Amino acid sequence: MSAHWIALRLGDTAPTTAPVPSDPLAALAWRVLQVTPWVAQVDDALVFDISASERLFGGRAALLEHLGLSGAHTGAVYWAQGATSLLALGRLAGVPPGTCTPFPPRGPDMVPEIAADALPLHALTSARPHLPTLARLGCHTWGQLRALPRGGLARRFGADVLAALDQAYGLRPDIYPWIRVPEVFDAPLELAAQVESAPALLFGARRLLAQLLAWLRARQLGVQRLELRWELDARRGNAQHLDAHHQGSDHGRLELHTAQATQDMRHLERLLGEQLARVRLPAPVLYLRLRSLATQALPTESQSLLPDSVRSGDSLHQMLERVSARCGAAQVLCAQVYADHRPERMQQWQTWSGAPAPVQPHRKPAAADSAADASGALYPTWLLATPQRLLSQRSGPQFHGPLTLLVGPRRLEAGWLDGESSVLRDYFVARSARHGLLWIYRQRLGSGDPDGTQDWYLHGYFA
Amino acid sequence: MTAAQAQQAFSIHPSAEEALDGLHAQVWRAHAWARASLHTVATGEALLDAQLPGGGWPVGALTELLQEAGVHNEWRLLLPALAQHGSGPVVLVGPPHPPFAPALLAQGLQSQRLLCLCPGAFAMDTARKATPLAPASCLWATEQALRCAAVDTVVAWLAQVRPHELRRLQLAAAEHHKLLFVVRSLQAQHEASPAVLRLKLSLNDQSHVCVEVLKRRGPPVADLVQWAARPAALQQLLAAHGAPERPPLAQMPPARQMRQRP
Secondary structure (H helix, E strand, C coil): CCCCEEEEEECCCCCCCCCCCCCHHHHHHHHHCCCCCCEEEECCEEEEECCCCCCCCCCHHHHHHHHHHCCCCCCCEEEEEECCHHHHHHHHHHCCHHHCEEECCCCCCCCCCCCHHHCEHHHCHHHHHHHHHHHHCCCCEHHHHHHCCHHHHHHHHCHHHHHHHHHHCCCCCCCCCCCCCCCCCEEEEEEEEEECCHHHHHHHHHHHHHHHHHHHHHHCEEEEEEEEEEEECCCCCCCCCECCCEECCCEEEEEEEEEEEECCHHHHHHHHHHHHCCCCCCCCEEEEEEEEEEEEECCCCCCCCCCCCCCCCECHHHHHHHHHHHHCHHHEEEEEEECCCCHHHCEEEEECCCCCCCCCCCCCECCHHHHHCHHHHHCCCEEEEEEEECEEECCEEECCCECEEEEEEEEEEECHHHCCCCEEEEEEEEEECCCEEEEEEEECCCCCCCCCCCCEEEEEECC | CCHHHHHHHHCCCHHHHHHHHHHCCCCCCCCCCCCCCCCEECCCCHHHHCCCHHHCEECCEEEEEEECCCCCCHHHHHHHHHHHCCCCCEEEECCCCCECHHHHHHCCCCHHHEEEECCCCCCCCCCCCCCCCCHHHHHHHHHHHHCECCCCEEEEECCCCCHHHHHHHHHHHHHHCCEEEEEEEHHHHHCCCCCCEEEEEEECCCCCEEEEEEECCCCCCCCCEEECCCCHHHHHHHHHCCCCCCCCHHHCCHHHHHCCCC
């Protein structure tokens, strides 16, 4: 099967609000790699051979359509095609700039194809240094150049002109250093102007994220951890600056974590925005660098025949990550229940991490069927983090007025194995006129109290 | 035609009235409350259900609970509905104390479902000091939770909140169809509120819950609804220890007295 080459060149980017990838040609190449492995960059254009993939995608037109839809480049892309890569390139360069054909192609007759012999000589890169000489010879098209004697041509203009001509006419194979998608994403970006405030870095970071998206799509991955680095202007004295993001050197960094691997750049952008809002830059920044630290293969979504009832809104992971990015990790807690007799050790509120919470050593997590445990209903629904000491009078403990002891004592003697956290308590259910039922306890004698008095503590509310 | 016959002819048969109700579901009659396709979750207490439009907590609307400052009796009121409604996370925004997960588990709310946002008022261990957040952050977190697809219920303790902020929460709850409770102090009783349902919680001398419906979509309610609102095991324990559990006769209308829980 004869080869079919396509050449693509980026036009000017249209002014849009969508972020432009930091390296649009590489992003485009990664997109093209989804349909063919034979992609190369020649000058400022991409060339690729689609002949081997045409059947898989259901014909040339379908393949081009697939390529045109599979990702959105914000600016115009021009294209041309031919039997060899240099012919396609020549057709792309041979027409005046205004009359290039935009990609993706529309309509059945896609490109008015110029015959190879009629292509102007400036469309052949290796002939460009010799254009004035050739013009004086009366030689303006590829056909005229090819008609010259080969020996004289090679002696006069060098072997590479002849080689390029042969390659363009299919007499030599098209071999290039092929583009591969890198294993790890690591892209630098030079900012257009010095950036003084950290939130303004987000504009540059958005372009890097757009590039990251192209990379993730090409490798069918989702990202879990990312690192954003910025280089500080070396002329300012910033070597002593130390905080969470700057370690005294001339660059700063922050890491983004997501609980689930994602390709959702809007979510990453919001996370990054929240993180950057808390960064203080000691000096202006001119360079950014985005690196992927951990990625995971992303399963593609299966498309259901029936419309299922999808609830609108964000996913739980995204919501909790956003809250912890903005308010701090300590502000998102989940409960872990442990099997213990001491109420304060029966549960722990720990920071949410996405994964199932790590179980602490020496503490046994409660079995899931402990709901059947009837004693659970006898516990208060609010448990104070630290028991509150109550004023006690002769009539008994006081808490916003006198308390009436209703039930008790229920003796608790536990934790003696743990040494200092052993408890010796008598629990009572008491009634307060204002607060309703309370869970209070009396520290028992011999529990190590120096003055030997009995202390009353409030431990929970039956709310 | 005798008078008795005439009366029979013009009075509408009960079953006919039901049919009329079905036909004219869109017509609201002033003596009835608005029923228009309210999605509700039963409160777990028939006495209270009878007072609420649609027979339960409204889903996709803001319910406001007002209590005396410093008193928090909301679990007794909310737990049956929280345990029953959905299986997704129950997000608590800014709770005043740490909820005790084993007790909630015993009443049907699994601890895996509990999520605490902005627990500014308590820090469980001294190593991790969670500083109280600004009210604006709590509001923001509440709204984020409402906009999350997986969340079923949001309970928010909002100390300082203005009516337009509540309105924003009400709209978010309506858009994403969430059960939303906002717990505030009693000082807010006379402020304007966009809440669909406003309840005032208090305790009687038996420490039973008394609920006064301040606002609902329907005619005003005159009397209090009160019941024990405790798990059966605790109720039995109190009875065994001789705590008097007689219903407060003075405040109960006779019809409701019959339906008083033992």
